[in-house]
Amino acid sequence: MYVYGPVPSRRLGRSLGVSPIPSKTCSYSCVYCQLGRTTSLEAVRKSCFPKENILKEILQKVLSSEADFITFVGDGEPTLNADLGWLIRQTKKETRLPIAVITNGSLLFKKDVRDDLLSADVVLPTLDAGDQETFKRINRPHKNIDFDIMLQGQIDFRKEFSGKIWLEVMLVKGLNDSIEQLKRIKVAVDKIDPDRIYISVPIRPPAEKWAEIPAPESILEAQEILQGSTSLNMLESGEFGIEEFSDTKQAILEIGSRHPLRKSQAYEIEKRLSETGIVDSMISDGELFEMEYNNETYLMPSHLKHHKNR
Ligand code: SF4
Incomplete structure:
Protein backbone atom coordinates (compact mmCIF):
# COMPACT_ATOMS: atom_id res chain seq x y z
CA MET A 1 0.00 0.00 0.00
CA TYR A 2 1.58 3.29 -1.13
CA VAL A 3 -1.17 5.70 -0.09
CA TYR A 4 -2.48 6.14 3.45
CA GLY A 5 -4.78 8.39 5.41
CA PRO A 6 -5.84 11.09 5.28
CA VAL A 7 -3.89 11.64 8.48
CA PRO A 8 -4.26 14.79 10.61
CA SER A 9 -1.26 17.04 9.98
CA ARG A 10 -0.32 20.13 11.99
CA ARG A 11 0.78 21.97 8.84
CA LEU A 12 -1.33 20.45 6.07
CA GLY A 13 -4.73 19.75 7.62
CA ARG A 14 -6.08 16.41 6.32
CA SER A 15 -3.14 15.00 4.44
CA LEU A 16 -3.38 12.04 2.07
CA GLY A 17 0.09 10.53 2.41
CA VAL A 18 1.96 8.91 -0.47
CA SER A 19 5.01 6.83 0.34
CA PRO A 20 7.02 6.16 -2.82
CA ILE A 21 10.03 4.74 -1.00
CA PRO A 22 10.79 1.42 0.78
CA SER A 23 10.56 1.58 4.56
CA LYS A 24 13.35 3.57 6.20
CA THR A 25 15.34 4.32 3.09
CA CYS A 26 16.79 7.78 3.63
CA SER A 27 19.80 9.99 3.00
CA TYR A 28 19.82 10.91 6.71
CA SER A 29 19.46 8.97 9.93
CA CYS A 30 18.21 11.77 12.19
CA VAL A 31 18.50 11.22 15.92
CA TYR A 32 14.88 12.36 16.31
CA CYS A 33 13.34 10.28 13.49
CA GLN A 34 9.95 8.93 14.52
CA LEU A 35 10.44 5.98 12.14
CA GLY A 36 13.56 4.84 13.96
CA ARG A 37 17.11 4.48 12.67
CA THR A 38 17.66 4.41 8.92
CA THR A 39 18.24 0.86 7.69
CA SER A 40 19.14 1.85 4.13
CA LEU A 41 21.27 5.01 4.00
CA GLU A 42 21.27 6.12 0.34
CA ALA A 43 22.16 9.15 -1.75
CA VAL A 44 21.50 7.73 -5.22
CA ARG A 45 18.02 7.89 -6.73
CA LYS A 46 16.31 4.91 -8.28
CA SER A 47 12.90 3.64 -9.34
CA CYS A 48 11.58 1.82 -6.33
CA PHE A 49 8.20 0.47 -7.40
CA PRO A 50 6.12 0.39 -10.63
CA LYS A 51 5.17 4.07 -10.84
CA GLU A 52 1.86 3.32 -12.59
CA ASN A 53 0.73 1.29 -9.57
CA ILE A 54 1.47 4.20 -7.22
CA LEU A 55 -0.46 6.61 -9.44
CA LYS A 56 -3.42 4.24 -9.70
CA GLU A 57 -3.62 3.98 -5.93
CA ILE A 58 -3.40 7.78 -5.51
CA LEU A 59 -6.27 8.34 -7.95
CA GLN A 60 -8.43 5.69 -6.28
CA LYS A 61 -7.85 7.14 -2.80
CA VAL A 62 -8.55 10.69 -3.92
CA LEU A 63 -11.99 9.58 -5.09
CA SER A 64 -12.85 7.86 -1.81
CA SER A 65 -11.52 10.35 0.75
CA GLU A 66 -11.68 14.00 1.68
CA ALA A 67 -8.24 15.54 1.94
CA ASP A 68 -6.72 19.04 1.93
CA PHE A 69 -3.40 17.96 0.41
CA ILE A 70 -1.84 15.02 -1.40
CA THR A 71 1.51 14.73 0.35
CA PHE A 72 4.53 12.84 -0.94
CA VAL A 73 6.36 11.99 2.23
CA GLY A 74 7.48 8.40 2.47
CA ASP A 75 8.82 6.00 5.01
CA GLY A 76 12.12 7.77 4.40
CA GLU A 77 13.22 10.42 1.89
CA PRO A 78 10.78 10.64 -1.06
CA THR A 79 13.21 12.38 -3.45
CA LEU A 80 15.27 9.17 -3.51
CA ASN A 81 12.58 7.79 -5.82
CA ALA A 82 13.64 8.70 -9.38
CA ASP A 83 9.98 8.60 -10.50
CA LEU A 84 8.88 11.34 -8.12
CA GLY A 85 8.67 14.06 -10.79
CA TRP A 86 6.52 11.88 -13.06
CA LEU A 87 4.26 11.01 -10.13
CA ILE A 88 3.80 14.66 -9.12
CA ARG A 89 3.09 15.80 -12.69
CA GLN A 90 0.62 12.98 -13.40
CA THR A 91 -1.16 13.47 -10.06
CA LYS A 92 -1.39 17.18 -10.79
CA LYS A 93 -2.92 16.50 -14.21
CA GLU A 94 -5.54 14.12 -12.91
CA THR A 95 -6.62 15.62 -9.58
CA ARG A 96 -7.52 19.05 -8.27
CA LEU A 97 -5.93 18.81 -4.83
CA PRO A 98 -2.79 20.78 -4.01
CA ILE A 99 0.39 18.73 -3.81
CA ALA A 100 2.93 18.94 -1.00
CA VAL A 101 6.32 17.25 -0.71
CA ILE A 102 7.90 16.73 2.70
CA THR A 103 11.64 16.28 2.14
CA ASN A 104 14.83 16.57 4.12
CA GLY A 105 16.12 18.79 1.29
CA SER A 106 19.45 16.97 1.18
CA LEU A 107 19.31 16.09 -2.53
CA LEU A 108 18.24 19.50 -3.84
CA PHE A 109 21.82 20.06 -4.98
CA LYS A 110 20.93 17.68 -7.84
CA LYS A 111 19.27 19.44 -10.77
CA ASP A 112 16.97 16.48 -11.52
CA VAL A 113 15.61 16.56 -7.94
CA ARG A 114 14.93 20.31 -8.14
CA ASP A 115 13.21 19.85 -11.52
CA ASP A 116 11.07 17.04 -10.12
CA LEU A 117 9.66 19.26 -7.38
CA LEU A 118 8.81 22.22 -9.60
CA SER A 119 5.22 21.02 -10.19
CA ALA A 120 4.43 20.77 -6.46
CA ASP A 121 2.44 23.52 -4.73
CA VAL A 122 4.26 23.41 -1.41
CA VAL A 123 7.66 21.95 -0.56
CA LEU A 124 8.49 21.42 3.11
CA PRO A 125 12.25 20.93 3.55
CA THR A 126 14.19 20.51 6.76
CA LEU A 127 17.13 22.53 8.07
CA ASP A 128 18.30 21.64 11.56
CA ALA A 129 21.83 23.01 11.57
CA GLY A 130 23.89 26.01 10.55
CA ASP A 131 27.24 24.22 10.36
CA GLN A 132 28.75 20.91 9.29
CA GLU A 133 29.48 19.61 12.78
CA THR A 134 25.93 20.07 14.07
CA PHE A 135 24.53 18.76 10.76
CA LYS A 136 26.48 15.52 11.21
CA ARG A 137 25.47 15.14 14.84
CA ILE A 138 21.74 15.65 14.40
CA ASN A 139 21.00 14.44 10.83
CA ARG A 140 23.78 11.84 10.47
CA PRO A 141 23.80 12.21 6.66
CA HIS A 142 25.12 9.90 3.95
CA LYS A 143 28.89 10.44 3.56
CA ASN A 144 28.42 12.08 0.12
CA ILE A 145 26.24 14.88 1.53
CA ASP A 146 27.89 17.73 3.36
CA PHE A 147 26.37 20.81 4.88
CA ASP A 148 27.48 23.39 2.32
CA ILE A 149 26.29 21.28 -0.63
CA MET A 150 22.93 20.62 1.04
CA LEU A 151 22.42 24.30 1.87
CA GLN A 152 23.36 25.48 -1.62
CA GLY A 153 20.80 23.01 -3.05
CA GLN A 154 18.04 24.58 -0.93
CA ILE A 155 19.15 28.10 -1.95
CA ASP A 156 19.15 27.16 -5.65
CA PHE A 157 15.74 25.54 -5.36
CA ARG A 158 14.28 28.71 -3.84
CA LYS A 159 15.42 30.67 -6.89
CA GLU A 160 13.84 28.21 -9.32
CA PHE A 161 10.61 27.26 -7.52
CA SER A 162 7.56 29.53 -7.77
CA GLY A 163 5.48 27.61 -5.18
CA LYS A 164 5.64 27.92 -1.41
CA ILE A 165 8.54 26.75 0.73
CA TRP A 166 7.64 25.95 4.33
CA LEU A 167 10.90 25.20 6.11
CA GLU A 168 11.02 23.09 9.26
CA VAL A 169 13.69 23.40 11.94
CA MET A 170 13.69 20.54 14.44
CA LEU A 171 15.24 21.45 17.77
CA VAL A 172 16.87 18.79 19.94
CA LYS A 173 18.06 19.54 23.46
CA GLY A 174 21.82 20.01 23.69
CA LEU A 175 22.37 19.45 19.95
CA ASN A 176 21.18 22.58 18.16
CA ASP A 177 19.34 24.74 20.71
CA SER A 178 22.13 26.99 21.97
CA ILE A 179 21.96 30.69 21.08
CA GLU A 180 25.15 30.36 19.08
CA GLN A 181 23.76 27.48 17.02
CA LEU A 182 20.40 29.15 16.56
CA LYS A 183 22.13 32.24 15.19
CA ARG A 184 24.02 30.08 12.69
CA ILE A 185 20.74 28.40 11.67
CA LYS A 186 19.24 31.88 11.20
CA VAL A 187 22.05 32.81 8.78
CA ALA A 188 21.35 29.68 6.72
CA VAL A 189 17.56 30.16 6.84
CA ASP A 190 17.92 33.74 5.59
CA LYS A 191 19.89 32.50 2.60
CA ILE A 192 17.05 30.11 1.69
CA ASP A 193 14.36 32.76 2.27
CA PRO A 194 11.40 30.40 2.87
CA ASP A 195 7.77 31.55 2.89
CA ARG A 196 7.21 30.06 6.32
CA ILE A 197 9.42 28.72 9.12
CA TYR A 198 8.15 26.06 11.50
CA ILE A 199 9.99 25.18 14.69
CA SER A 200 9.43 21.58 15.76
CA VAL A 201 10.54 19.48 18.69
CA PRO A 202 10.60 15.68 18.99
CA ILE A 203 7.06 15.26 20.33
CA ARG A 204 6.85 11.63 19.20
CA PRO A 205 9.19 8.76 20.22
CA PRO A 206 12.58 9.45 18.56
CA ALA A 207 15.11 7.02 17.05
CA GLU A 208 17.49 7.71 19.94
CA LYS A 209 16.09 7.86 23.44
CA TRP A 210 18.55 10.62 24.36
CA ALA A 211 17.06 12.98 21.71
CA GLU A 212 15.02 15.18 24.00
CA ILE A 213 12.70 18.16 23.75
CA PRO A 214 14.54 21.44 24.57
CA ALA A 215 13.57 23.53 27.58
CA PRO A 216 10.63 25.92 26.97
CA GLU A 217 12.96 28.95 27.23
CA SER A 218 15.17 27.54 24.44
CA ILE A 219 12.12 27.19 22.19
CA LEU A 220 11.15 30.80 22.94
CA GLU A 221 14.70 31.95 22.16
CA ALA A 222 14.55 30.06 18.87
CA GLN A 223 11.28 31.83 18.01
CA GLU A 224 12.87 35.19 18.77
CA ILE A 225 15.95 34.48 16.69
CA LEU A 226 14.04 32.89 13.79
CA GLN A 227 11.69 35.82 13.41
CA GLY A 228 8.25 35.09 12.00
CA SER A 229 8.49 31.39 12.83
CA THR A 230 5.63 29.27 14.13
CA SER A 231 6.14 26.72 16.90
CA LEU A 232 4.75 23.21 16.36
CA ASN A 233 5.34 21.87 19.84
CA MET A 234 1.87 20.35 20.20
CA LEU A 235 0.46 17.01 19.14
CA GLU A 236 -1.75 16.81 16.06
CA SER A 237 -5.50 16.43 16.57
CA GLY A 238 -8.20 15.10 14.28
CA GLU A 239 -9.19 11.73 12.88
CA PHE A 240 -7.23 9.32 10.73
CA GLY A 241 -8.84 8.25 7.43
CA ILE A 242 -9.78 4.59 7.89
CA GLU A 243 -12.35 4.15 5.13
CA GLU A 244 -10.27 1.61 3.25
CA PHE A 245 -9.79 -0.67 6.27
CA SER A 246 -12.24 -3.40 7.11
CA ASP A 247 -10.85 -4.17 10.55
CA THR A 248 -8.96 -2.58 13.43
CA LYS A 249 -5.92 -4.82 13.18
CA GLN A 250 -5.22 -3.94 9.55
CA ALA A 251 -5.82 -0.22 10.18
CA ILE A 252 -3.54 -0.02 13.21
CA LEU A 253 -0.68 -2.02 11.67
CA GLU A 254 -0.81 0.02 8.45
CA ILE A 255 -1.16 3.49 10.01
CA GLY A 256 1.16 2.67 12.92
CA SER A 257 4.03 1.63 10.65
CA ARG A 258 4.12 5.12 9.14
CA HIS A 259 2.78 7.38 11.84
S1 SF4 B 1 13.40 12.40 10.05
FE1 SF4 B 1 13.10 12.33 7.85
S2 SF4 B 1 15.10 12.85 7.05
FE2 SF4 B 1 15.44 12.27 9.15
S3 SF4 B 1 15.92 10.07 9.08
FE3 SF4 B 1 13.70 10.27 9.41
S4 SF4 B 1 12.81 10.14 7.39
FE4 SF4 B 1 15.01 10.60 7.13
Whole structure:
Protein backbone atom coordinates (compact mmCIF):
# COMPACT_ATOMS: atom_id res chain seq x y z
CA MET A 1 0.00 0.00 0.00
CA TYR A 2 1.58 3.29 -1.13
CA VAL A 3 -1.17 5.70 -0.09
CA TYR A 4 -2.48 6.14 3.45
CA GLY A 5 -4.78 8.39 5.41
CA PRO A 6 -5.84 11.09 5.28
CA VAL A 7 -3.89 11.64 8.48
CA PRO A 8 -4.26 14.79 10.61
CA SER A 9 -1.26 17.04 9.98
CA ARG A 10 -0.32 20.13 11.99
CA ARG A 11 0.78 21.97 8.84
CA LEU A 12 -1.33 20.45 6.07
CA GLY A 13 -4.73 19.75 7.62
CA ARG A 14 -6.08 16.41 6.32
CA SER A 15 -3.14 15.00 4.44
CA LEU A 16 -3.38 12.04 2.07
CA GLY A 17 0.09 10.53 2.41
CA VAL A 18 1.96 8.91 -0.47
CA SER A 19 5.01 6.83 0.34
CA PRO A 20 7.02 6.16 -2.82
CA ILE A 21 10.03 4.74 -1.00
CA PRO A 22 10.79 1.42 0.78
CA SER A 23 10.56 1.58 4.56
CA LYS A 24 13.35 3.57 6.20
CA THR A 25 15.34 4.32 3.09
CA CYS A 26 16.79 7.78 3.63
CA SER A 27 19.80 9.99 3.00
CA TYR A 28 19.82 10.91 6.71
CA SER A 29 19.46 8.97 9.93
CA CYS A 30 18.21 11.77 12.19
CA VAL A 31 18.50 11.22 15.92
CA TYR A 32 14.88 12.36 16.31
CA CYS A 33 13.34 10.28 13.49
CA GLN A 34 9.95 8.93 14.52
CA LEU A 35 10.44 5.98 12.14
CA GLY A 36 13.56 4.84 13.96
CA ARG A 37 17.11 4.48 12.67
CA THR A 38 17.66 4.41 8.92
CA THR A 39 18.24 0.86 7.69
CA SER A 40 19.14 1.85 4.13
CA LEU A 41 21.27 5.01 4.00
CA GLU A 42 21.27 6.12 0.34
CA ALA A 43 22.16 9.15 -1.75
CA VAL A 44 21.50 7.73 -5.22
CA ARG A 45 18.02 7.89 -6.73
CA LYS A 46 16.31 4.91 -8.28
CA SER A 47 12.90 3.64 -9.34
CA CYS A 48 11.58 1.82 -6.33
CA PHE A 49 8.20 0.47 -7.40
CA PRO A 50 6.12 0.39 -10.63
CA LYS A 51 5.17 4.07 -10.84
CA GLU A 52 1.86 3.32 -12.59
CA ASN A 53 0.73 1.29 -9.57
CA ILE A 54 1.47 4.20 -7.22
CA LEU A 55 -0.46 6.61 -9.44
CA LYS A 56 -3.42 4.24 -9.70
CA GLU A 57 -3.62 3.98 -5.93
CA ILE A 58 -3.40 7.78 -5.51
CA LEU A 59 -6.27 8.34 -7.95
CA GLN A 60 -8.43 5.69 -6.28
CA LYS A 61 -7.85 7.14 -2.80
CA VAL A 62 -8.55 10.69 -3.92
CA LEU A 63 -11.99 9.58 -5.09
CA SER A 64 -12.85 7.86 -1.81
CA SER A 65 -11.52 10.35 0.75
CA GLU A 66 -11.68 14.00 1.68
CA ALA A 67 -8.24 15.54 1.94
CA ASP A 68 -6.72 19.04 1.93
CA PHE A 69 -3.40 17.96 0.41
CA ILE A 70 -1.84 15.02 -1.40
CA THR A 71 1.51 14.73 0.35
CA PHE A 72 4.53 12.84 -0.94
CA VAL A 73 6.36 11.99 2.23
CA GLY A 74 7.48 8.40 2.47
CA ASP A 75 8.82 6.00 5.01
CA GLY A 76 12.12 7.77 4.40
CA GLU A 77 13.22 10.42 1.89
CA PRO A 78 10.78 10.64 -1.06
CA THR A 79 13.21 12.38 -3.45
CA LEU A 80 15.27 9.17 -3.51
CA ASN A 81 12.58 7.79 -5.82
CA ALA A 82 13.64 8.70 -9.38
CA ASP A 83 9.98 8.60 -10.50
CA LEU A 84 8.88 11.34 -8.12
CA GLY A 85 8.67 14.06 -10.79
CA TRP A 86 6.52 11.88 -13.06
CA LEU A 87 4.26 11.01 -10.13
CA ILE A 88 3.80 14.66 -9.12
CA ARG A 89 3.09 15.80 -12.69
CA GLN A 90 0.62 12.98 -13.40
CA THR A 91 -1.16 13.47 -10.06
CA LYS A 92 -1.39 17.18 -10.79
CA LYS A 93 -2.92 16.50 -14.21
CA GLU A 94 -5.54 14.12 -12.91
CA THR A 95 -6.62 15.62 -9.58
CA ARG A 96 -7.52 19.05 -8.27
CA LEU A 97 -5.93 18.81 -4.83
CA PRO A 98 -2.79 20.78 -4.01
CA ILE A 99 0.39 18.73 -3.81
CA ALA A 100 2.93 18.94 -1.00
CA VAL A 101 6.32 17.25 -0.71
CA ILE A 102 7.90 16.73 2.70
CA THR A 103 11.64 16.28 2.14
CA ASN A 104 14.83 16.57 4.12
CA GLY A 105 16.12 18.79 1.29
CA SER A 106 19.45 16.97 1.18
CA LEU A 107 19.31 16.09 -2.53
CA LEU A 108 18.24 19.50 -3.84
CA PHE A 109 21.82 20.06 -4.98
CA LYS A 110 20.93 17.68 -7.84
CA LYS A 111 19.27 19.44 -10.77
CA ASP A 112 16.97 16.48 -11.52
CA VAL A 113 15.61 16.56 -7.94
CA ARG A 114 14.93 20.31 -8.14
CA ASP A 115 13.21 19.85 -11.52
CA ASP A 116 11.07 17.04 -10.12
CA LEU A 117 9.66 19.26 -7.38
CA LEU A 118 8.81 22.22 -9.60
CA SER A 119 5.22 21.02 -10.19
CA ALA A 120 4.43 20.77 -6.46
CA ASP A 121 2.44 23.52 -4.73
CA VAL A 122 4.26 23.41 -1.41
CA VAL A 123 7.66 21.95 -0.56
CA LEU A 124 8.49 21.42 3.11
CA PRO A 125 12.25 20.93 3.55
CA THR A 126 14.19 20.51 6.76
CA LEU A 127 17.13 22.53 8.07
CA ASP A 128 18.30 21.64 11.56
CA ALA A 129 21.83 23.01 11.57
CA GLY A 130 23.89 26.01 10.55
CA ASP A 131 27.24 24.22 10.36
CA GLN A 132 28.75 20.91 9.29
CA GLU A 133 29.48 19.61 12.78
CA THR A 134 25.93 20.07 14.07
CA PHE A 135 24.53 18.76 10.76
CA LYS A 136 26.48 15.52 11.21
CA ARG A 137 25.47 15.14 14.84
CA ILE A 138 21.74 15.65 14.40
CA ASN A 139 21.00 14.44 10.83
CA ARG A 140 23.78 11.84 10.47
CA PRO A 141 23.80 12.21 6.66
CA HIS A 142 25.12 9.90 3.95
CA LYS A 143 28.89 10.44 3.56
CA ASN A 144 28.42 12.08 0.12
CA ILE A 145 26.24 14.88 1.53
CA ASP A 146 27.89 17.73 3.36
CA PHE A 147 26.37 20.81 4.88
CA ASP A 148 27.48 23.39 2.32
CA ILE A 149 26.29 21.28 -0.63
CA MET A 150 22.93 20.62 1.04
CA LEU A 151 22.42 24.30 1.87
CA GLN A 152 23.36 25.48 -1.62
CA GLY A 153 20.80 23.01 -3.05
CA GLN A 154 18.04 24.58 -0.93
CA ILE A 155 19.15 28.10 -1.95
CA ASP A 156 19.15 27.16 -5.65
CA PHE A 157 15.74 25.54 -5.36
CA ARG A 158 14.28 28.71 -3.84
CA LYS A 159 15.42 30.67 -6.89
CA GLU A 160 13.84 28.21 -9.32
CA PHE A 161 10.61 27.26 -7.52
CA SER A 162 7.56 29.53 -7.77
CA GLY A 163 5.48 27.61 -5.18
CA LYS A 164 5.64 27.92 -1.41
CA ILE A 165 8.54 26.75 0.73
CA TRP A 166 7.64 25.95 4.33
CA LEU A 167 10.90 25.20 6.11
CA GLU A 168 11.02 23.09 9.26
CA VAL A 169 13.69 23.40 11.94
CA MET A 170 13.69 20.54 14.44
CA LEU A 171 15.24 21.45 17.77
CA VAL A 172 16.87 18.79 19.94
CA LYS A 173 18.06 19.54 23.46
CA GLY A 174 21.82 20.01 23.69
CA LEU A 175 22.37 19.45 19.95
CA ASN A 176 21.18 22.58 18.16
CA ASP A 177 19.34 24.74 20.71
CA SER A 178 22.13 26.99 21.97
CA ILE A 179 21.96 30.69 21.08
CA GLU A 180 25.15 30.36 19.08
CA GLN A 181 23.76 27.48 17.02
CA LEU A 182 20.40 29.15 16.56
CA LYS A 183 22.13 32.24 15.19
CA ARG A 184 24.02 30.08 12.69
CA ILE A 185 20.74 28.40 11.67
CA LYS A 186 19.24 31.88 11.20
CA VAL A 187 22.05 32.81 8.78
CA ALA A 188 21.35 29.68 6.72
CA VAL A 189 17.56 30.16 6.84
CA ASP A 190 17.92 33.74 5.59
CA LYS A 191 19.89 32.50 2.60
CA ILE A 192 17.05 30.11 1.69
CA ASP A 193 14.36 32.76 2.27
CA PRO A 194 11.40 30.40 2.87
CA ASP A 195 7.77 31.55 2.89
CA ARG A 196 7.21 30.06 6.32
CA ILE A 197 9.42 28.72 9.12
CA TYR A 198 8.15 26.06 11.50
CA ILE A 199 9.99 25.18 14.69
CA SER A 200 9.43 21.58 15.76
CA VAL A 201 10.54 19.48 18.69
CA PRO A 202 10.60 15.68 18.99
CA ILE A 203 7.06 15.26 20.33
CA ARG A 204 6.85 11.63 19.20
CA PRO A 205 9.19 8.76 20.22
CA PRO A 206 12.58 9.45 18.56
CA ALA A 207 15.11 7.02 17.05
CA GLU A 208 17.49 7.71 19.94
CA LYS A 209 16.09 7.86 23.44
CA TRP A 210 18.55 10.62 24.36
CA ALA A 211 17.06 12.98 21.71
CA GLU A 212 15.02 15.18 24.00
CA ILE A 213 12.70 18.16 23.75
CA PRO A 214 14.54 21.44 24.57
CA ALA A 215 13.57 23.53 27.58
CA PRO A 216 10.63 25.92 26.97
CA GLU A 217 12.96 28.95 27.23
CA SER A 218 15.17 27.54 24.44
CA ILE A 219 12.12 27.19 22.19
CA LEU A 220 11.15 30.80 22.94
CA GLU A 221 14.70 31.95 22.16
CA ALA A 222 14.55 30.06 18.87
CA GLN A 223 11.28 31.83 18.01
CA GLU A 224 12.87 35.19 18.77
CA ILE A 225 15.95 34.48 16.69
CA LEU A 226 14.04 32.89 13.79
CA GLN A 227 11.69 35.82 13.41
CA GLY A 228 8.25 35.09 12.00
CA SER A 229 8.49 31.39 12.83
CA THR A 230 5.63 29.27 14.13
CA SER A 231 6.14 26.72 16.90
CA LEU A 232 4.75 23.21 16.36
CA ASN A 233 5.34 21.87 19.84
CA MET A 234 1.87 20.35 20.20
CA LEU A 235 0.46 17.01 19.14
CA GLU A 236 -1.75 16.81 16.06
CA SER A 237 -5.50 16.43 16.57
CA GLY A 238 -8.20 15.10 14.28
CA GLU A 239 -9.19 11.73 12.88
CA PHE A 240 -7.23 9.32 10.73
CA GLY A 241 -8.84 8.25 7.43
CA ILE A 242 -9.78 4.59 7.89
CA GLU A 243 -12.35 4.15 5.13
CA GLU A 244 -10.27 1.61 3.25
CA PHE A 245 -9.79 -0.67 6.27
CA SER A 246 -12.24 -3.40 7.11
CA ASP A 247 -10.85 -4.17 10.55
CA THR A 248 -8.96 -2.58 13.43
CA LYS A 249 -5.92 -4.82 13.18
CA GLN A 250 -5.22 -3.94 9.55
CA ALA A 251 -5.82 -0.22 10.18
CA ILE A 252 -3.54 -0.02 13.21
CA LEU A 253 -0.68 -2.02 11.67
CA GLU A 254 -0.81 0.02 8.45
CA ILE A 255 -1.16 3.49 10.01
CA GLY A 256 1.16 2.67 12.92
CA SER A 257 4.03 1.63 10.65
CA ARG A 258 4.12 5.12 9.14
CA HIS A 259 2.78 7.38 11.84
CA PRO A 260 3.34 6.66 15.56
CA LEU A 261 -0.08 6.20 17.13
CA ARG A 262 -0.97 7.31 20.60
CA LYS A 263 -2.78 4.55 22.50
CA SER A 264 -5.85 6.79 22.72
CA GLN A 265 -5.84 7.18 18.92
CA ALA A 266 -5.69 3.37 18.49
CA TYR A 267 -8.72 2.92 20.76
CA GLU A 268 -10.53 5.63 18.80
CA ILE A 269 -9.89 3.75 15.53
CA GLU A 270 -11.16 0.54 17.14
CA LYS A 271 -14.33 2.33 18.25
CA ARG A 272 -14.96 3.81 14.80
CA LEU A 273 -14.64 0.34 13.26
CA SER A 274 -17.19 -0.94 15.83
CA GLU A 275 -14.84 -3.48 17.38
CA THR A 276 -13.73 -4.09 20.97
CA GLY A 277 -10.72 -5.70 22.64
CA ILE A 278 -8.62 -5.81 19.45
CA VAL A 279 -6.00 -3.25 20.54
CA ASP A 280 -5.53 -4.94 23.92
CA SER A 281 -5.16 -8.39 22.37
CA MET A 282 -2.64 -7.07 19.79
CA ILE A 283 -0.56 -5.78 22.72
CA SER A 284 -0.81 -9.01 24.71
CA ASP A 285 -0.06 -11.12 21.59
CA GLY A 286 3.09 -9.04 20.92
CA GLU A 287 1.90 -7.59 17.59
CA LEU A 288 2.19 -4.10 19.07
CA PHE A 289 4.65 -2.79 21.60
CA GLU A 290 4.04 0.09 23.96
CA MET A 291 6.42 2.99 24.34
CA GLU A 292 6.20 5.76 26.94
CA TYR A 293 7.32 9.13 25.70
CA ASN A 294 6.61 12.67 26.86
CA ASN A 295 3.72 11.60 29.14
CA GLU A 296 1.98 9.68 26.35
CA THR A 297 1.78 5.96 25.56
CA TYR A 298 2.49 5.13 21.91
CA LEU A 299 1.82 1.86 20.13
CA MET A 300 4.09 0.61 17.39
CA PRO A 301 4.02 -2.55 15.25
CA SER A 302 6.54 -5.04 16.63
CA HIS A 303 8.53 -5.27 13.39
CA LEU A 304 9.68 -1.66 14.04
CA LYS A 305 11.12 -2.51 17.45
CA HIS A 306 14.66 -3.12 16.18
CA HIS A 307 14.68 0.40 14.60
CA LYS A 308 14.33 2.01 18.00
CA ASN A 309 17.20 2.45 20.41
CA ARG A 310 15.19 1.50 23.50
S1 SF4 B 1 13.40 12.40 10.05
FE1 SF4 B 1 13.10 12.33 7.85
S2 SF4 B 1 15.10 12.85 7.05
FE2 SF4 B 1 15.44 12.27 9.15
S3 SF4 B 1 15.92 10.07 9.08
FE3 SF4 B 1 13.70 10.27 9.41
S4 SF4 B 1 12.81 10.14 7.39
FE4 SF4 B 1 15.01 10.60 7.13
